[in-house]
Structure formats: structure tokens, C-alpha cells
Amino acid sequence: MHAKDLIQKSTYILIATIILLASWHIFSLLLRTPALPVPLAALQSFARLLPDELMPHLTISFYRVALSLLIATVLGVPMGLYLGKNQKADEFSAPLIYMTYPIPKVVFLPIFLILLGIGNISKIVLITLVIFYLILVTTRDAARNLSKEYVLSVRSLRAGELELYRHVYFPACLPAILTSLRLGLGMAMSVLFLVETYATREGIGFFIMNSWSSLAYDKMFAGIIAMGLMGFLLYLLLDACEKVLCSWVHL
């Protein structure tokens, strides 16, 4: 059963890869521009650059994204659950959240650079801030819409507040939390690229922009492939989490 699932999944991934590479190849033949090399050339330079040049950039980028996701989850989930459970606090905080949520957080990059320096912290804080809102709002709404009957039935077992969070609110909202993490990952990757093109010489975003400005398109695409793979691996990780933690959803 499990082996069969795995084989099927790998087959789908393989097919997707082939489709992607084929359309890329066709496009690059049609466009005939050095800005879009054929996939084979890009893959070759990816393989050549990966061990020495790409790896340090990839590591630092991975560290920035993963840590941001982690911090945003640790902050956003408990707050979201709390607000979804407590109507008063929710009503009080809703205007504040809705007034700050739509502001593109990226505009604060200059402030963060001044306040937190040009190191990792300012980047991580910015990415965290972006995903935090997403997780907060999604978790809050999921907790808010939780069916009353679950809460009542567990309260009738004399559960305290903490037990309600543990046995009812958290597991009930977990599918929504994982969805918000998946969405957040996409946002995190684009913010990552942006913050890595300012005032830094590290990270995959810098690598891509740097290759671009020196017109090394094969290098640039090696960087894009690396970034895509990193996101893909993180998605696979989140999917695996959902399989393990939310098996009850897929019955």
C-alpha cells in the first residue's frame, strides 16, 4: 500500500518534470535569446555549480525561509487559536489586524535594515512578518468556525482551557494551519528573493541577481532551478506533515 503510493507519487513528479522541461525547451528554441538557455545547458551549469558555488547561498536562503516559517508558526498559531476562541479579544483585535494586514510588509525593509542591520535578522523578521499574518488570520478563522458541539462535548468531560486547546482547537485547526503554511511558503520565497537582492552578498536571490547583472544566464538559471527545488522540497515536507498529522481528513 505504502510502496504503491510512493511509486505513484514519484511517477507523477517525473511526468510533471518532463512536461516542465519540454515546454521550457520549446520556449527557448522559439525565443532564440541568450536570456533563456535550453534546459540542458541550465541543468549542466546547475550540476557544475551546485557543490561549490551554489551550496553556501542555498544553505543561507534555506535557513532564512525555514526559520521564518518556524517563528511565524510558533507566534501565529497560538495567537490565532486564542483569538478564534475568545470572541471579546477577537472583536477587539480585528480592526488592528485588518488595518495592518493589507499593508505590503516589504515597504518596511528600509526601516528593518536601519533598525536590525543588514545581517540575517532584518531579512528573517520581514519574511516572518509576512507569513505571520497569513497564519494568524487563517488559524483564527478556522478556530472561530469550529463546530460548537466539539467544544461542548469535551467541556462536558470537564476539560479545562488548556485541554480544550490541546484536544479540540489545535487538532481541529491543523489542516487549516498547514494550508496557510503552504500558501505562506510561496509568499516567503518571493519575499526572500526580494530581501536578498538588497544589501547582501549571500543567498540564492543575490546569486540570481548577480548572475543576471553579469549576463551569465546559464548561472542565473542554475540559481532559479536551485530556488525552485528548495521550494519543492519544503512543499514535500509540508505534505508529509499533513499525511502524518491529519490522516483523519482523508478518510
Add this chain to the structure above:
Amino acid sequence: MEYLLIEALQVSYRQNNQHTPALKDFSLSLPFGSIGVLIGPSGCGKSTLLSVLADLNRNYQGTVLINGRSPQECATTALILQEYGLLPWKTVGDNIRLGLQIRGCSKQEIAKKTEKILHRLGLSGLSKRYPAQLSGGQRQRVAIARSLVLEPELLLMDEPFSSLDALTREEMQVLLLQLWQETRLTILLITHNIEEAVFLGQKIFVMSACPGTIIKEYTNPLAGGYSTRGKMGFLELANSLRAGLRGLN
């Protein structure tokens, strides 16, 4: 001896800054170890009453005593909700264990008690399944198991068998009677089904439309007789109940 004593109970809900009473001047008493059945029109406050008894709603006026204690002090009450309230993210076994876990029982004790109740309710093979993988009757059994594993003194049931087919329903009624005989629980059960009320209820309380109050009370000697279904007295009582309820709608 009266186990459950309710006098002049009044409960209202606030909606748009208006108090709408759900229960008004509600009085009821139920002896220890007996089965009481509440029957009444939809929306008359039956579920509201159970939420007061289960200490889910402390916003009431009047006297509510369970074995001489207020619902808040009384930790031996179990409630089974209209929709069972089983947690879909926990397996059958984990659902049943939950109450014991919350009480802080030891691992061995939890395992022993869970095993016993699973066996008693014929759920032994199902403990690893999720509620979504069960039939309606099995779900109801799990809900009963989850309550009984706590060895309650008072069992409150809100229309427990309403979504089951006729045969499963009768099977569950018999199971409930057996469990009641084994444990000598006091049971207060809500139903919309007149036959069920007569079959199970040693005392049958008929409620008025909202705001609910008790307008008639029957003492029913036929309750719990496995062979009384369809007998003369059974049908007479059922008809009298039916006439009483019809006057309300």
C-alpha cells in the same frame, strides 16, 4: 430519595440585548437510579436544560441540585449530545480515553478501563478507526462508551437515537436498558419519539412550547419491560402522550 431536584429553574438567552426565556418556572425531580424521559416540542428548551445540568451553562436562576450538590460541584455527570460530539481527529480508542486522560488517570488504569468498556459495547475491533469510518449505531455506541468509561452517576442524553434506523434504534434502547441495569445509573433522556419515551421512561415529563415548563408528568410502570412493546397498556400510554403533545403544536 430524589437524586435530581430542579425547582423554579429559569434560563434565558440574550440576543440583540433582548432576554428570550428558554425555560421558565421549570421543576422536575428524579429518584436515584431511575430513567426519566423528557419529551416536548422542538425548541422548548430541552437541550438548554441538559446544558445547565452538565455545567455548560451557569447562567440560570432557581435551584438545581444533583445529589444535593450544584452542577458545578458535581463531577459525576456525563452528557451525550444530539450529534454525539465525537472528535473526528481522534480514533475511537482515543475518543473514549479522553475523559480519563483529562481526569489525570494513570496509563494502566486508562488502558484497563478503556479495554473493558470497548469489550462491553462490542467495539473491540474498532478502537483504531476514526468516527467517520463508523456507522451511525457504532458512533452512538462510542459516545455511550466515552461517557460510561468515567463511571458517571447521572447520564444525560440528548435525542441519542434520533438518527438511527428503526431496528438499530430498538437495539440501542435495549442496550441502554442493559447498561442501566448493570450500573444503576440515573438517566435523563430527551426524545421526540413517543414509543421510545414509553419504553424507557419510568418517569415521563411532557414539556410545553417555549419557554419550556413541565405540563404533565407520568409515572410509567411499563418501562423497561422487554416484552411490553405493543401491549395494551403501552399503546394506551403512548396515545395519551400523543394527545397531550398534539395539543401543544
